[in-house]
Amino acid sequence: MIVVTGATGTVGSRVVVGLRERGLAVRALVRGGSAGPAEWDAGVERVAADFTDPASLDAALDGADTVYLLVAVHPEMAQHERNVIDAAVRTGRRPRIVLHAAAGVEYRPEGVRFVGSHVTGLDHLKDSGLPWTVLGPNGFHQNFLGTAPTVKAGHLAVPGGEGAVAYVDARDVAAAAVEVLATEGHEGAVYTLTGPAALTHDEVAEQLSAAAGHPVAYAALTPEVALDGLLNMGWDRWRAEGMVELYGLYAAGLASPVSPDVEKLTGRPPRSFAEFAAEHADAFRA
Numbered sequence: 282m283i284v285v286t287g288a289t290g291t292v293g294s295r296v297v298v299g300l301r302e303r304g305l306a307v308r309a310l311v312r313g314g315s316a317g318p319a320e321w322d323a324g325v326e327r328v329a330a331d332f333t334d335p336a337s338l339d340a341a342l343d344g345a346d347t348v349y350l351l352v353a354v355h356p357e358m359a360q361h362e363r364n365v366i367d368a369a370v371r372t373g374r375r376p377r378i379v380l381h382a383a384a385g386v387e388y389r390p391e392g393v394r395f396v397g398s399h400v401t402g403l404d405h406l407k408d409s410g411l412p413w414t415v416l417g418p419n420g421f422h423q424n425f426l427g428t429a430p431t432v433k434a435g436h437l438a439v440p441g442g443e444g445a446v447a448y449v450d451a452r453d454v455a456a457a458a459v460e461v462l463a464t465e466g467h468e469g470a471v472y473t474l475t476g477p478a479a480l481t482h483d484e485v486a487e488q489l490s491a492a493a494g495h496p497v498a499y500a501a502l503t504p505e506v507a508l509d510g511l512l513n514m515g516w517d518r519w520r521a522e523g524m525v526e527l528y529g530l531y532a533a534g535l536a537s538p539v540s541p542d543v544e545k546l547t548g549r550p551p552r553s554f555a556e557f558a559a560e561h562a563d564a565f566r567a
Contacts, residue, residue, distance in 0.1 A: 287381070380403060384417040386403060473540040
């Protein structure tokens with residue numbers, strides 16, 4: 282039995298589908314009252330669970346052989362990861378934990394709370410004695426769909442400085458996760474999941490221009506302006522500050538290394554940003 286947490290999200294929902302396509306038994310954690318995405322088949326076992334409720338996690342992980350540990354960005358995300366790991370230990374079955382973390386987690390960068398939360402979770406996982414694997418994806422191509430309103434107006438405004446980022450498609454992350462979950466031989470491995478090239482945000486804007494059919498210019502926001510903008514959009518302060526920290530890592534060039542791990546795991550090259558932009562051109566056209 283493979284248990285998938287974060288099963289209704291961008292990556293998790295695709296992981297569930299990919300595992301079912303291989304005929305594997307999948308238990309998906311969902312919020313109470315949720316039936317999950319429409320593309321799930323009847324073979325998906327849906328279990329309501331709460332990361333803060335040990336009893337619900339114990340029930341969800343009962344009989345688990347492997348757990349895909351994916352939690353949402355949240356002020357308590359490190360504790361949520363620890364809670365799932367502790368529940369896995371309590372099963373007594375020593376299930377394998379595949380931790381969905383972030384690129385660079387093994388280097389323990391300081392000052393980026395999202396990555397730091399995964400560092401705390403990984404330390405707890407190692408201390409648990411359970412077999413483990415880490416998937417560390419870079420930022421997703423899909424995140425740029427959130428910039429569509431400004432891209433339509435001809436601007437890509439983010440605090441990315443001049444750093445290049447090897448953005449990755451969420452579908453490739455899910456495909457890599459399915460391969461790790463469905464096969465053996467990954468214990469103790471840290472896989473960094475990136476796209477095929479590192480792009481500056483000027484280059485991202487150029488590729489968005491080509492897809493949208495109108496000029497798109499990159500505006501490098503200062504961290505202060507970016508934070509104010511996110512807060513004005515209704516983001517909570519913890520998440521907004523964390524996003525600005527993450528872009529600081531991008532601006533420093535620390536997310537630019539390109540990894541071969543997507544192709545190593547899936548047998549095919551990762552999708553390029555240009556492919557993604559062309560596929561979603563309607564979202565970016567004025």
